[in-house]
Each structure stands twice: as C-alpha cells, then as structure tokens.
Amino acid sequence: MRDPARAADLLDWYDRHARDLPWRVGPRARAAGIRPDPYRVWLSEIMLQQTTVPAVKPYFEAFTTRWPTVSDLAAAEDADVMAAWAGLGYYARARNLLKCARVVAAEHGGVFPQGLEGLLSLPGVGPYTAGAVAAIAFDIPATVVDGNVERVMARLHAEHTPLPQAKPILTEMAAALTPQERPGCYAQAVMDLGATICSPRNPACGLCPWRSACAAWEAGTMAELPKKAPKKRKPTRLGIAYLVRRVDGAWLLERRPDKGLLGGMLGWPGSEWGEAPEEAPPIAAEWKALNTEARHTFTHFHLRLTVKTALVPMDRPPERGEFVEAEDFDPKDLPTVMRKAYDLARSG
DNA sequence: TACCCGTGGCT
DNA sequence: TAGCCAAGGGT
Structure with missing residues (x-):
C-alpha cells in the first residue's frame, strides 16, 4: 500500500531542511547529477551505527583523509585502523570495516556491489546498512529502518507494541511509505526527520511535515512512543x-x-x-x-x-x-x- | 532468540 | 547522579 503523497511531503521538507553533513550529497547537488561516493556512504553508515553525528564527524574526516578510497583502506595495517578507530566504540565495526574493504578490493575489483544482496553479503553490513548504501549511493528504492525510522513509524501509526517485538511491524510500515522516486533523498529525509523533528524527547511536532497524518499527534501520545521492553540493570x-x-x-x-x-x-x-x-x-x-x-x-x-x-x-x-x-x-x-x-x- | 558489544551527551 | 539515548551487526 504505497503512499506517494506522504513521501512527497517529506521530500519537499527535505529539499528545504536537509542537514549539511560531510558524507552527504545534498538534494540540490543530487538534482544536478552529482552522485555520492559509495565508499564514503558505506564508511559513514558503519561509523553511524549506534553512534551520533557529532561523534562520527572527526573520525570520518580522519579516515577519508588518510584512506581516500576503499583500496587504500584495504591496504592499511590492522593496527593503524584499530588505532584510528580508538574512542569511537563497538570495535567489531572496525575489524569488519577492514575485512569488508579487503573483500571489496580483492573480490570486487575495488567497486562496491550495487545491489542489496551483494551489499548484505559484506562483513559488517546488515539489513540497515545494506539498505542505506543501496538507497543513498545507488538510488535503489530500498526500505531503510534504523532507530529513527522505528520511532517515526511508531508515532505516525500510534503503534504501541514494544520494541524489539514491534520491529517487523514498523519495518512493514516503513516499506509501505518508501517511494520509487528519489529513494536516496527519501532514506536520508526520513532519518533526518527522526533525528531533528521526531526526536525521542520533546519532538518538534509544530515543524513536522507529517503532523497532519500522525496518529500519535492526534492522540497526544508522541512522548510515550515507541514503547520499549524494560532494560536489565547493569552489574x-x-x-x-x-x-x-x-x-x-x-x-x-x-x-x-x-x-x-x-x-x-x-x-x-x-x-x-x-x-x-x-x-x-x-x-x-x-x-x-x-x-x-x-x-x-x-x-x-x-x-x-x-x-x-x-x-x-x-x-x-x-x-x-x-x-x-x-x-x-x-x-x-x-x-x-x-x-x-x-x-x-x-x-x- | 537473546545476548554481546562502547561511547559521550543529555536530562 | 544514574539512566536514557544514538544512522546495528554478529553469533
């Protein structure tokens, strides 16, 4: 059940409010035919896993300066890459990053696979990252579901099933909204919406392009969504x-x-x-x-x-x-x- | 499926 | 201060 009008509202908002990020080719540049570098898209998406934009920025600059291409990264020493990643956390990402770069360099001639399946087969690339790279780098209409999208969907449809149980439901909702047109901009737009407007606390509903369609706004339940399973306390x-x-x-x-x-x-x-x-x-x-x-x-x-x-x-x-x-x-x-x-x- | 795996900013 | 939260993937 596609809803092109809803996606169009969001794309219109994105054209006016897209954030300027070091790894992003903005909507104006994309319209002018400039394509993002798949290496930079992939690198940024790995770094952004469970990690905030401000934390990623200096690491992204350092990595792309030192290793401008995936083949440069593939040729790096393990210890140098681990040292460069130090402080960013989730260090399995760095090990898989290097593995992935070497697979792309050795088995794909230094060119990233351009389909979802090929991307998914790479080390450290799961459903989210495969979808994000496919959409942003290759304009494939992949559905991208991260924590932002889960929150946006839970509120838009007032879905009260707690996470992670709600994940398949929210993914289906996100898929139903994903347009065939401008999938790269759309993927970034829906994540930007979650990051800047539909934020976890104090969402800026007054500025939201989807407010009139939002079930949680209608019910006044934005603040309690998405529901989450209780967390265990840390020993x-x-x-x-x-x-x-x-x-x-x-x-x-x-x-x-x-x-x-x-x-x-x-x-x-x-x-x-x-x-x-x-x-x-x-x-x-x-x-x-x-x-x-x-x-x-x-x-x-x-x-x-x-x-x-x-x-x-x-x-x-x-x-x-x-x-x-x-x-x-x-x-x-x-x-x-x-x-x-x-x-x-x-x-x- | 459930658990493992970092960090820093915010409230 | 202690808990919550962020553009998840591997096992």
Whole structure:
C-alpha cells in the first residue's frame, strides 16, 4: 500500500531542511547529477551505527583523509585502523570495516556491489546498512529502518507494541511509505526527520511535515512512543590494570584478542574483570596502587578498575605484553577505559 | 532468540 | 547522579 503523497511531503521538507553533513550529497547537488561516493556512504553508515553525528564527524574526516578510497583502506595495517578507530566504540565495526574493504578490493575489483544482496553479503553490513548504501549511493528504492525510522513509524501509526517485538511491524510500515522516486533523498529525509523533528524527547511536532497524518499527534501520545521492553540493570565488575613504565619511557602494552570486549584493541595488561579479580602482574615489579579507581560503563556492565603502576629497569623481560617505545605511544590509540587508566596514572 | 558489544551527551 | 539515548551487526 504505497503512499506517494506522504513521501512527497517529506521530500519537499527535505529539499528545504536537509542537514549539511560531510558524507552527504545534498538534494540540490543530487538534482544536478552529482552522485555520492559509495565508499564514503558505506564508511559513514558503519561509523553511524549506534553512534551520533557529532561523534562520527572527526573520525570520518580522519579516515577519508588518510584512506581516500576503499583500496587504500584495504591496504592499511590492522593496527593503524584499530588505532584510528580508538574512542569511537563497538570495535567489531572496525575489524569488519577492514575485512569488508579487503573483500571489496580483492573480490570486487575495488567497486562496491550495487545491489542489496551483494551489499548484505559484506562483513559488517546488515539489513540497515545494506539498505542505506543501496538507497543513498545507488538510488535503489530500498526500505531503510534504523532507530529513527522505528520511532517515526511508531508515532505516525500510534503503534504501541514494544520494541524489539514491534520491529517487523514498523519495518512493514516503513516499506509501505518508501517511494520509487528519489529513494536516496527519501532514506536520508526520513532519518533526518527522526533525528531533528521526531526526536525521542520533546519532538518538534509544530515543524513536522507529517503532523497532519500522525496518529500519535492526534492522540497526544508522541512522548510515550515507541514503547520499549524494560532494560536489565547493569552489574558492576572489578578489575586491575597494570601500567608499567620502563626507565627509558617505554610503556608495557598488550593487544587484546580479536573476539570479545574491546577486541583487537591495545590495552594495559590486567586481571580478569569480575566479582573478585585475582592479581595478574605482567612483570616482576614493585607495585604502587593509585588511590582512585578508573570507572567506566560498557554496554552491559559497570567497571571499577584499580590502577597499579611500576617503574622497571631496561633488562627485565615481561611475562605478558610488549614494550612500546615512548615515541610510538599515543594514548589516543587506546579505547576509552584504557585511556582513563592512563590519565589517572599521569595525574597521580 | 537473546545476548554481546562502547561511547559521550543529555536530562 | 544514574539512566536514557544514538544512522546495528554478529553469533
């Protein structure tokens, strides 16, 4: 059940209010025949997964400056890409980003697949990202459903089924509205609407191009939609991190395994994180515990990290990890929890 | 299916 | 302050 008039209202709004974003080719430029670079569209969509536009901007600029094409990225060192991603979170995205770039370079001649199925087969590309790249880069009328679209649909149709149960229903609603004309602009428009007008709190209904059709507006229930299943509370885990400095200034660091939390990232050697962590010093040394813990909250638990420091001589080999020369070490290459531990150690 | 996986800004 | 929230995918 298509509704071209509804889509047209939104496209009209988008033509007047589209945000200017570094990875976006705006409606005017698109109308003039300028096509977005699929590499930049894909890169931005991966970075934007569960991540806000302001957080993504500097990373997008850094990546596209350093690796202007997908083939450049495919040729990068793993450690360089992980370091460049440090701080952005969800590090599996970075590992899959590199995998995907290498697949595109090696198996597709450096050209992104131009259909939904081909895109979906790429590492790190799921239904949302495949749809977004297909629509935005290739003007395929794919239905794009992210958190914004779910919210817009739940309100537009006053759907009170809680997420994630409501996902298939909301997806069907979104599909029914997706137009054949200007699918790239439409995909960006409906997400912009959710991001700027139909926001989670205090939606700006007075400015909404779909207000007259909105069931939640009619019923006054905008603020309670979409319904969500109650969340579990996060447990607190404890851990110990060992920050070892060699007398020449080198730091003792350890590459974390590819799978699991902070997979593939550099970090300080440490204990397991749990209810009662056992000491696990990576080198023989005289330890000094800082009087302040590093606190950090991950997706599903809180962490309180005790930081212990030591200074060791040149000739003492570590049992775990490797010394990184001071000139090769940049705390910005660390995931945030590790950088917090570093900041604490430096400030005393 | 349910769980795993970061981060920073906002209220 | 503690919880909520954001352009999800993998397993």
